[in-house]
Amino acid sequence: MKKILVSALFVVVILAMSTMVKAASAEDAINYVKTQGGSYITESDLVRIERHFKQYPITEEQGDQLKAKVDAAKAVIDNSGKTVIKDLSKEDKDKLRSIANEAAAILDLNLVFKGDTCEIYKDGKLIETAFLKNNQILVYTGNDEETTNKNVLAISLVAIVALATGALYVGKRARSAK
Amino acid sequence: MQNRISKTLKATIINLIVAFLVILIIIGGVRLAFGQKIDEAVTLLNYFTLDLSDKKMTEIVYDQQYGLKSYPEYGAKYADIEIEKIDANLPVYFGSTLEILKDGVGHDSGSYFPGEGGSIIYMGHNSKNVFRRFSELQVGDMIKVTTTYGEFNYEIYDLKLIDEDQADMLPIQRDEEILMVYTCYPFNNIGYTTQRYVVYSKLVK
Numbered sequence A: 001m002k003k004i005l006v007s008a009l010f011v012v013v014i015l016a017m018s019t020m021v022k023a024a025s026a027e028d029a030i031n032y033v034k035t036q037g038g039s040y041i042t043e044s045d046l047v048r049i050e051r052h053f054k055q056y057p058i059t060e061e062q063g064d065q066l067k068a069k070v071d072a073a074k075a076v077i078d079n080s081g082k083t084v085i086k087d088l089s090k091e092d093k094d095k096l097r098s099i100a101n102e103a104a105a106i107l108d109l110n111l112v113f114k115g116d117t118c119e120i121y122k123d124g125k126l127i128e129t130a131f132l133k134n135n136q137i138l139v140y141t142g143n144d145e146e147t148t149n150k151n152v153l154a155i156s157l158v159a160i161v162a163l164a165t166g167a168l169y170v171g172k173r174a175r176s177a178k
Numbered sequence B: 001m002q003n004r005i006s007k008t009l010k011a012t013i014i015n016l017i018v019a020f021l022v023i024l025i026i027i028g029g030v031r032l033a034f035g036q037k038i039d040e041a042v043t044l045l046n047y048f049t050l051d052l053s054d055k056k057m058t059e060i061v062y063d064q065q066y067g068l069k070s071y072p073e074y075g076a077k078y079a080d081i082e083i084e085k086i087d088a089n090l091p092v093y094f095g096s097t098l099e100i101l102k103d104g105v106g107h108d109s110g111s112y113f114p115g116e117g118g119s120i121i122y123m124g125h126n127s128k129n130v131f132r133r134f135s136e137l138q139v140g141d142m143i144k145v146t147t148t149y150g151e152f153n154y155e156i157y158d159l160k161l162i163d164e165d166q167a168d169m170l171p172i173q174r175d176e177e178i179l180m181v182y183t184c185y186p187f188n189n190i191g192y193t194t195q196r197y198v199v200y201s202k203l204v205k
Helices: A002-021 A026-040 A043-055 A060-080 A090-106 A145-177 B002-049 B098-103 B132-136
Strands: A109-114 A117-122 A125-131 B077-083 B088-094 B105-107 B119-123 B142-147 B150-163 B178-185 B195-203
Touching: A043 A125, A060 A090, A090 A109, B077 B105, B088 B098, B098 B105, B132 B195, B142 B178, B150 B178
Parallel strands: B088 B105, B119 B178
Antiparallel strands: A109 A117, A117 A125, B077 B088, B077 B142, B105 B119, B142 B150, B150 B195, B178 B195
């Protein structure tokens, strides 16, 4: 659930930033997001935000709608009386997730939460994947799944051949003993 | 009768174990004697079977004053990376999903693009046709990234072994163009590994 909240906060802050783009330089807007997001917003998130607004500008009306969502999200957190997001109730966490989805819809975006990541779709196309952990794990780049499966299969085949050879040998001995 | 069955069963089990060990010793011996040649043959086979030319490169609009004006779609190929020292010449895709990494080198979407003047993070499998030979890289070796909007040459200045949760060892900043490329370590692992081998390089041309 913490992961959902981080994602929700990420999306809401992205959208909040959109309301600042018109009134301030991109540099000021990024600083605003940094201040609002605190430790939940990483430098990587900021790079994604910057890139997003370069590609997808929004209207003033959308900006106003998004600002309302930011206020709603803040209200949920403030009213909870909790100081740590992970301590929020399931109900509050669900509310934040719902707000994030509503905010995404304003921009014609769809959020798909998958395990530790949140996929963001626009017009059916994947435009971004956000990690939901504060301490991001570097992508696994070991022997790819296919190679690892092949290795395991090879070892299994060797074992089966060995056992079959052994069984054949034992069978021959048993027959010759008779 | 029961004693005879028990003795037969015991003998069978012992024979099976002996047969299994003999096969393993043979496999091990062949690997020791011809291991290098087997690796070379597999590398050659992989080189010819990996289709590097099939994917079309995404055209990116670049402006001298404003930088990149368009970006590739998530999952699209937009560059080629060449590391002459280890004979690596691979496609680079925007994004870092496991599906993307099956096709070539991935680009962490939370990092900048070549030419933007900030941190760039690439990653690739430690398989034979990608970054298995990373251990041969040294300070001073060159990495070239070719896009539709320019060619970027980076010189390696550091190499580090880190844990998978040390993402802070690949800092995102916008003061200097640094290309960081990582792969899993050990390079010939079977199963999951928690370490990453990172190559750090600076833009020189």
